Amino acid sequence: MMYARLPQRQSPVPDGAAGASRRPSDPVPRLAALQRSIGNAAATRALTGTPVQRYAEPDAERDIADTASYDRISQNGMIAVSGRQEAYADAGLIAAASGQLAASERVRIRLEAGRPVVIAGRTLHRVLPVFASTGAAEAAQANSDHEPIAGESAEVRGTKLDSYRRSVVQPPAALGLLLRDVARLAGRGRPDERSVNEVHQRLLALAMENQGALWAAANVPVNPLLDRVEYLKTAGRLIGEIVVEYADSREPESAMQDLLITMPxxxxAAAQRLLGTVMGELQQARAEPAVGQNHYVNLSGAPGRWNNHFGAVIMRDGDDTLTFEAAADSTSRIGDGKSVGYFALYGKHGTSQSFDEDLRRQNVAGGG
Structure with missing residues (x-):
């Protein structure tokens, strides 16, 4: 059984946090924003009132000694996670797990030990998944110019991180091209149906890709031909909103201190990118997947918004597993924990802290 606690330094979701401008009745982005801000366990507690894990408050002396906050910690104290993009582990455990990943010819990633922190009186290090080689990144169809590769110098990694940050905060060029075409058509006075329909399809695709299906359904008019001039005005306004919110939706990527592997x-697809595993093997539901294998749960018969979920196991500490995952929700916008993966810590199979039980709670908490 693993333990979790809410860190003392943790603050509530700020008013200006990503997603604050979304409709409060929109549960999918709200859950994603909560998860990103306060962690999966805390988000589920906040939405359902159900404790995700048994957790213990450390004594005062140990709390004062900690140099990093955490949401969950393994029973043996060798792995801890803070929020969604921070994981820490014992240096020896990181090295051992990386060796286990290297033992499989198909697995494309390795682990590096990053900056040290003190958690629960123990020195742990930042867990950094990296591609085994440039060839491994290319096999995963990842951009090696923005991906961490094993054995790189700190200078190279820093240059890549800066380049990646710049790339994610720049809105897609397609938005600018669409805005140009909208302005050109609006200047004609009475635009033709074919051109307006073309704009509509492009706007709908970009809205879904960058803001999510729920946002697109709520904001993009259904019939662009009802009033073509008014539709073009609306299209211009929506493009502006997407551009403004785009950088905010990429806050996890632009603010991260260490370069992480990008995810589909x-x-x-994320599990396949990391592990190189064929589909049939990914769908094996293992009670205790080894490092280099994956968790899998079929949720098709359960109420909620997901059919299934996969999580690549990158480390184990006894019965507890650390995964590096991506969201499986096509209705959320792309910045919500997708282009950068997230870490999660799960307890023993058959307990309330297991991967299966945790995902079932998150599935129901999403509001269907």
Missing amino acids: NDCQ
């Missing part, structure tokens, strides 16, 4: 917008 799908949990299954």
